[in-house]
Amino acid sequence: MIFLETKDVVKQYSGHLALDRVSIQVPEKKIFGLLGPNGAGKTTLIRIINRITAPDSGEVLFQGRPLQENDVYNIGYLPEERGLYKKMKVGEQAVYLAQLKGLSASEAESRLKTWFQKFDILDWWNKKLEELSKGMQQKIQFIITVVHDPELLIFDEPFSGFDPLNTELLKNEILELKERGKTIIFSTHNMSSVEEICDEIALINRSQVVLSGHVTEVRARYKNHIFKVQTTSDILKTDETLCEVIEYQKGYHTHIFRVKKVKPVTNSEFLAALLQNNEIVSFEEEIPSMNDIFIQTVTNE
Amino acid sequence: MSKIGIVIKREYLTRVRKKSFIILTILTPLLFIGLIGGTLFLAQVNESGSNTIVVVDETGEYASVFEDTDQYRFIQAKDGFEDFRKDSDEDVYATLVISGDLLKDPAALTLYSRKQVVSTAVTTITSQLNTYLSEKKLASYNIPDLKNIIEGSKISVNMQTIRWDDSGKETESSAAVAMAVGMVFTFLIYMFIFSYGAMVMQGVMEEKTNRIIEVMVSSVKPFDLMMGKLIGIGLVGLTQFALWGALIAGFFVLGITTLSGAGGMIGTVIPLLASSNILEVCLYFVLFFVGGYLMYASLFAAIGAMVNSQEDTQQYMMPITIVILFALYTGIYSAQNPDGPLAFWASLFPLTSPIVMMTRLPYGVPWWQLVLSIALLAVTVILIVQLAAKIYRTGILMYGKKPTFKEIVKWLKY
Numbered sequence: 001m002i003f004l005e006t007k008d009v010v011k012q013y014s015g016h017l018a019l020d021r022v023s024i025q026v027p028e029k030k031i032f033g034l035l036g037p038n039g040a041g042k043t044t045l046i047r048i049i050n051r052i053t054a055p056d057s058g059e060v061l062f063q064g065r066p067l068q069e070n071d072v073y074n075i076g077y078l079p080e081e082r083g084l085y086k087k088m089k090v091g092e093q094a095v096y097l098a099q100l101k102g103l104s105a106s107e108a109e110s111r112l113k114t115w116f117q118k119f120d121i122l123d124w125w126n127k128k129l130e131e132l133s134k135g136m137q138q139k140i141q142f143i144i145t146v147v148h149d150p151e152l153l154i155f156d157e158p159f160s161g162f163d164p165l166n167t168e169l170l171k172n173e174i175l176e177l178k179e180r181g182k183t184i185i186f187s188t189h190n191m192s193s194v195e196e197i198c199d200e201i202a203l204i205n206r207s208q209v210v211l212s213g214h215v216t217e218v219r220a221r222y223k224n225h226i227f228k229v230q231t232t233s234d235i236l237k238t239d240e241t242l243c244e245v246i247e248y249q250k251g252y253h254t255h256i257f258r259v260k261k262v263k264p265v266t267n268s269e270f271l272a273a274l275l276q277n278n279e280i281v282s283f284e285e286e287i288p289s290m291n292d293i294f295i296q297t298v299t300n301e
Numbered sequence: 302m303s304k305i306g307i308v309i310k311r312e313y314l315t316r317v318r319k320k321s322f323i324i325l326t327i328l329t330p331l332l333f334i335g336l337i338g339g340t341l342f343l344a345q346v347n348e349s350g351s352n353t354i355v356v357v358d359e360t361g362e363y364a365s366v367f368e369d370t371d372q373y374r375f376i377q378a379k380d381g382f383e384d385f386r387k388d389s390d391e392d393v394y395a396t397l398v399i400s401g402d403l404l405k406d407p408a409a410l411t412l413y414s415r416k417q418v419v420s421t422a423v424t425t426i427t428s429q430l431n432t433y434l435s436e437k438k439l440a441s442y443n444i445p446d447l448k449n450i451i452e453g454s455k456i457s458v459n460m461q462t463i464r465w466d467d468s469g470k471e472t473e474s475s476a477a478v479a480m481a482v483g484m485v486f487t488f489l490i491y492m493f494i495f496s497y498g499a500m501v502m503q504g505v506m507e508e509k510t511n512r513i514i515e516v517m518v519s520s521v522k523p524f525d526l527m528m529g530k531l532i533g534i535g536l537v538g539l540t541q542f543a544l545w546g547a548l549i550a551g552f553f554v555l556g557i558t559t560l561s562g563a564g565g566m567i568g569t570v571i572p573l574l575a576s577s578n579i580l581e582v583c584l585y586f587v588l589f590f591v592g593g594y595l596m597y598a599s600l601f602a603a604i605g606a607m608v609n610s611q612e613d614t615q616q617y618m619m620p621i622t623i624v625i626l627f628a629l630y631t632g633i634y635s636a637q638n639p640d641g642p643l644a645f646w647a648s649l650f651p652l653t654s655p656i657v658m659m660t661r662l663p664y665g666v667p668w669w670q671l672v673l674s675i676a677l678l679a680v681t682v683i684l685i686v687q688l689a690a691k692i693y694r695t696g697i698l699m700y701g702k703k704p705t706f707k708e709i710v711k712w713l714k715y
Contacts, residue, residue: 014711050519052698069522077519083512088315099307100520144516 002064003028003183004049004152009058011044018044020207021058026152026185026200031178033198033215034187035290037298040204042187043080046154049185050077062152073102078145080156080187084129084137091116091125094144101148108147115143135166142170146177153177154185159193171197191291195219201290205298215290222288222296225261229274230254230281237277242270254281305525305532312504312533317540326541330548352394354422359400366433373425395422403434479663480636482579486586486659487632489542494593494655495625497538498601502614504530505605505697514697523694527602528686535594539587546583582662585671592678593655597621599682599689606696613703628653632660639664649674651681688713 004026011019019041026032036042047053049060051072060067062074085093091112098108116122119139129137138161146153155174159167175197178184186198194201194215201218203211211218226246229236234255236245242265247258261270271283288296316322351371357378358364367375373394395418401409412418412426439447505527508514517526604617631653635644639661647657648666654674658666695712696704704712 014708047698052515052518072520075519077516079512079515079519081512081515083514083516085507085513086511096307096311097516097520100304100517141516 001028002026002061004063004185005061006045006049007059007061009045009048009055009060011041011048011053012056017207019048019055022204022207022209023058024202024209024212026183028183029178029181030199031174031184031186031197033194033201034185034204035189035191035194035201035294036204037189041207042204043156045204046077046079046156046185046187049154050075073148074151076101076145076148076150076153078141078153078155078158080160082138082141082161084141084144086130087128089126090129090132090140093129094140094147097144098147101150103148111147111149112143115147119143134161135163138162139166142173146173150182152183152185154187156187157189158186159188159190191289191294194290203294203297211293211297218293219287219290222293223285224288226286227259227261227270228282228284228286229257229259229278230283231257232279232281236274238274242273258286304521305529308521308526308529309533309536312530313536316500316534316537322537322541326544327548330545330552334549334552352422353392354426355393355396357396357398359398360402363399363403363430363433367426367429370425373422394418397426403430404438482582482663483636483639483660484633486582486662487629487636487656490586490590490593490659491625491629491632491656493538493542493590494597497534497594498598500537501530501534501598502601502605504534505602505693506608506611506614509606509697510609518697523697524690527599527690527693531595531598531602531686535591535598538590538594542587542590578663578665582659585662586659588675589655589658589678592651592675592682595682596651596655596678596685597625599686603689603692603696606693607699607704607709609700609703624652625656628656632657635660645670649677651678654678 002025006022006024008021008023009019010017010021022041022045024032024034024045034042034045044053048055049067051067051069062068062071088096091109094112095105095108098112099105103111113122113125116125121136121139124132124136124140129140132140142158145155153174158170158174162170171193174184174186186194188194198215200214201212202209213221227243230251232254234250236255236257236259238245238259240262242263243259243261245257245259249256249258263270265273267285271280274280274283351369351374353374353376354367355376355378356364356367364375364377369375378396394416395412395414397410397412399410403409410430412423436448439451444450508517521529600621601618604614604621607617608614628647631643631647635641635647635657638644644657644661647653648661649670651674655678658671658674691713692709
């Protein structure tokens with residue numbers, strides 16, 4: 001089921017077209033990766049979904065009906081450029097921001113205390129924000145994003161500014177949110193994290209969606225039939241109409257060939273053909289990484 | 302609670318709870334009273350120690366004329382003028398040289414000194430000489446008893462000013478008190494509009510440069526956020542005004558009880574203040590402050606939203622500063638002629654009326670002018686707030702270069 005959908009969204013800023021008929025479909029209870037180079041229009045699209053700006057044309061459907069003002073209570077947004085009130089006490093401003101997302105003051109406080117406890121930062125409650133390190137501030141910002149328990153979460157570059165330890169912590173939190181049935185839009189440049197946690201993606205380049213779909217399906221689409229075959233012999237006995245050797249490398253007691261399958265046969269048939277004449281140690285298809293796909297798509301545009 | 306209410310609450314509480322606000326609110330009236338008291342006190346206490354002025358009188362006629370005052374001591378010189386020039390005697394403050402008959406040549410006297418002489422020295426010398434010379438001149442006419450005749454011809458009137466109210470009832474009024482009250486409130490409203498307007502601008506810029514604005518506008522409409530900020534900070538201003546009013550009233554009550562009978566300056570001021578329409582002025586102060594503040598502070602909010610740094614604000618603030626300063630000077634000028642055409646028009650024109658009306662109020666303003674002025678102000682406030690909200694809405698999310706005038710006009714159309 002589609003949780004959030006944009007249909008032909010167009011946004012024009014003075015002088016340039018920020019979004020050109022952008023349509024994306026975010027499935028329910030999945031993590032949706034919104035990818036694209038800097039300045040492609042991701043942030044504009046996210047702002048439209050958050051009702052921060054209005055599209056010139058096109059519409060945004062939330063659970064199948066047009067997005068309404070009250071829907072912001074059901075969205076949690078962690079912007080790329082993060083910031084909180086520096087001079088305000090952490091707990092106080094967290095309660096304030098949670099109230100603006102529709103929680104009562106007492107409800108906000110009890111939920112926040114639970115989160116602070118979970119992150120083991122309860123003793124920061126009465127500290128001023130400026131007394132905390134940047135990483136600590138990021139944690140607080142994350143809590144503020146999720147405290148009103150929204151159905152849709154939007155994380156714009158959530159890992160920027162986090163150390164590896166906290167990145168891991170945050171990643172687990174995001175996956176936990178997914179397990180609890182939340183729908184997540186995840187915008188990032190970090191392609192390895194996309195492979196790790198995203199279910200579906202849309203790649204925006206120069207204001208348009210240029211690629212979208214399920215991550216494994218997208219990667220499969222970009223396969224170029226290259227296989228890594230490890231054998232015991234330094235010669236790969238094969239038919240030239242079946243495949244050609246691109247690269248050879250001597251391993252420890254083994255020999256590694258990178259081959260390109262030429263004949264349109266299935267992988268099993270290909271392996272069966274190879275097995276007839278060779279002692280195969282391992283056989284693996286090279287699937288392009290999201291990073292390769294990203295670079296290839298964006299540079300080819 | 303509505304979102305706008307939540308925003309108002311935060312804006313208000315974070316500022317009112319600040320130590321600087323509490324200290325300033327309590328200290329300012331004390332400082333004010335201390336300053337007035339201190340000035341009065343210092344003016345009464347004469348400068349301690351006296352300065353010596355050496356009189357080199359070449360005519361021999363005037364040296365004996367000078368009488369010592371608290372501040373200056375006159376000594377006749379035994380030596381010639383040239384000796385004093387070389388002698389750097391620290392005790393000698395100045396040397397007065399009289400070189401001829403002053404009735405024939407009024408410029409025949411010169412004051413020499415090593416330090417710049419203060420003006421009281423000059424006035425002390427000239428006034429003593431003038432008295433002597435005019436008496437000498439009068440005597441030279443040989444009219445008997447002339448001095449007494451002139452003395453008797455000096456007449457001083459003592460006018461009482463009484464104002465008629467609409468029913469013809471008499472109230473004793475004091476033009477001086479009206480002017481003082483007007484000036485105080487004119488400066489007060491100018492200060493309040495400027496400082497609280499600037500506070501709004503700071504607040505908007507803080508949210509923009511902090512980048513918290515992105516989180517804020519994903520939950521609050523920009524208009525609600527701006528209005529919440531405007532109202533919250535405006536309430537801080539009114540709180541401060543109320544506290545000052547209470548503190549000053551407290552001081553006066555204290556003054557009356559302790560000084561009752563003794564009279565003194567406070568004793569005479571109180572009934573005059575009471576006779577002037579000070580409570581009415583306070584009420585209108587609040588009204589005009591609300592109007593003037595909303596008008597200017599929303600413009601300041603728009604500026605805060607347009608810029609990315611403190612330095613950029615100057616350029617945009619300039620036109621507004623000029624208008625507010627113009628209003629202030631018009632207000633000061635209007636004190637001399639509170640019903641003149643400049644005062645009249647400036648107290649109706651919404652951009653200047655909040656300030657200029659304060660000057661006019663203590664003198665009494667016809668009710669239709671007040672109603673018209675407030676109505677015009679209210680309409681202008683609504684228009685300007687809407688205009689500012691449009692600039693604000695777009696500006697807060699724009700980073701990078703300063704917007705050009707053309708771009709701002711475009712924002713208004715979004």
